[in-house]
Amino acid sequence: MLRITPTTEPDSLTSAKSYAFKLLGRRAYSKNELMQRLHDKGFNPDICQNTIKLLEEYGYVNDWQLAMREIERCLKEQKLGPRRLQLRLRQRGIAPEIINQVMSSVDQETVYSSCMQEARKKLATLSDISPEKKQARLGSFLLRRGFDLECVNRCLRKIL
Numbered sequence: 001m002l003r004i005t006p007t008t009e010p011d012s013l014t015s016a017k018s019y020a021f022k023l024l025g026r027r028a029y030s031k032n033e034l035m036q037r038l039h040d041k042g043f044n045p046d047i048c049q050n051t052i053k054l055l056e057e058y059g060y061v062n063d064w065q066l067a068m069r070e071i072e073r074c075l076k077e078q079k080l081g082p083r084r085l086q087l088r089l090r091q092r093g094i095a096p097e098i099i100n101q102v103m104s105s106v107d108q109e110t111v112y113s114s115c116m117q118e119a120r121k122k123l124a125t126l127s128d129i130s131p132e133k134k135q136a137r138l139g140s141f142l143l144r145r146g147f148d149l150e151c152v153n154r155c156l157r158k159i160l
Contacts, residue, residue: 019041
């Protein structure tokens with residue numbers, strides 16, 4: 001097991017690794033997020049780079065695995081559409097190449113079933129309004145959740 005002994009020197013690689021392990025103990029971070037946190041803490045950019053490189057070698061930082069977990073979690077638990085997923089991954093600082101690879105693995109039928117579930121749930125809350133307003137509100141709700149226009153239209157035709 002790897003032991004880290006903290007030092008009093010603020011720019012040391014050991015203290016940067018210690019801080020990074022403390023952060024990674026709470027949740028998974030992308031390379032960019034971790035780099036920003038280390039930089040905000042006041043570490044030298046070279047120390048930050050070396051720390052990230054070491055953590056990648058250890059296997060503690062892996063943007064591709066992080067993106068896969070995030071997509072799986074958001075599709076199944078939060079029922080978000082592909083556009084919203086891409087936005088979340090970009091906000092976490094994941095590289096566009098990784099986002100494209102991971103998004104190509106998303107099953108469109110799973111996305112459609114998530115869209116249908118969210119539409120049914122939202123439709124239950126929409127009562128006593130005209131069918132046109134229902135369609136408009138439901139459509140805009142699904143678009144805000146990140147579903148594509150084609151998927152939303154297909155869903156609305158089936159439900160309404």
